[in-house]
Amino acid sequence: MRWIREHYGAGPIHLLAVLVTFAIAAYALSHALDLTRNPDRIVL
């Protein structure tokens, strides 16, 4: 615990929360970029 605080700058829950956020964002971005490449699926 002390090691992670010294080297990372916060507790492990902080790191876990940040990683979960980045994972969700990466999931959403990958879908958005994939779907928006398809020009047939445009405009309601």
Next chain:
Amino acid sequence: MRLPALGPLREDFWRSPLRGPWLASVLSSALLPLIAVCAVTGFVSHWAYQPHLGSNAVFGGSAPGNGFDLYGLEWPTSPSWLYAATQGLHVISGLAAIPILLAKLWAVIPKLFENPPFHSAAHALERLSLVLLVGGSLFVFSTGVINIQVWYPFGFSFVPAHYYGAIVMLAALCLHVGLKLPVMGAAFRQRGVTRPLREDLRHTGPEPGLPGVVTSAPLRPAAPTLTRRALLGGVGAASAGLALMTTGQVVGGPLADLAVLAPRGRGRGGGPNEFPVNKTFAVANIPREKVGPAWRLVLGAGDERRAVLSREELLAMDQVTAELPIACVEGWSTTQTWTGVRLAELARVAGVPAPGTVDVRSMQPRGTLRSVTLGHGQVTHPEAILALRVNGADLSLDHGYPARVIVPALPGVHCTKWVGKMVFA
């Protein structure tokens, strides 16, 4: 590692005495409920499309990765104004949030130029998550506004981009709220929740900042030119004004005249067909002869063609009249009196007395939702009709002549116009 103290990186560059953790916390407290309402109603709108049915999915189909969906739960048909209310709330809360979001960004902008840029790995990751939060927020709100204004300057599909952009924003927002709640609590404990609002200009001083926390409070504040009360009053008035103007296009009546920001929400007049239109007949690009006397409605069951009906034959069937709203995804809605044949009756004619779904196909040659699938509850609802007339007159071409679908609580884009074929299952 410190960067050279140039331009906005200088300690005396950001000098407004109003900035600080208290102002940021007040703005966040106002912003959070609006974003929560906007997010929930946005996902509700996605559910209302029932993307697991037929070709309803605007993106992704029912395959994994189609995003959040309440599979198995059919979108209800009661109350009939349900979608008008949820989508109206989505647009109202989204627009009302914009002035507060801009004020919040103004309040915390000095932190963008924090020097040194980061002091630990945790701090660096936090700042990276702010890129997702700020970038996601600006993207989601700007694409939403552009969509409402019927302007598509971007070369990508609005729906998936807005949807997945919102997921990025919300993920980063949850993290941000979790990390900043203690700062917010400390700011309110230090200055009180409303005490700074009672200060006049003479007593408006700089925020002191918080011990051990890097805040946006200025190190070398300038003299105040505005009280916090005036700043927040202006932001609140802008937010409430936008909400009120948008409410007009949702609830109608005398408030409708306030909807000056609604390009499709103000097409009103005295005639029976004088109410707002989303997609006009001209835009749909349907050849004129297809909606002339030769038009026929084809009813099918599976791959079989079961019946072909002219408009006169449809008018000779039992007619149902219902007062129902059309609720557009852009937030406006309009309630009119529709007359036509029950979908359940058409299912019976097609030889499917207990229909599970119906595919409704428009004669539009192109367009994402020219074919829409309605669920069991929608087909069998006693006020779910294939409308032939509105307010006592024949439908106009812009409103879907010769026939269009109207179902209680159905999103407007699913109320298919210029119907040519219905396939029951």
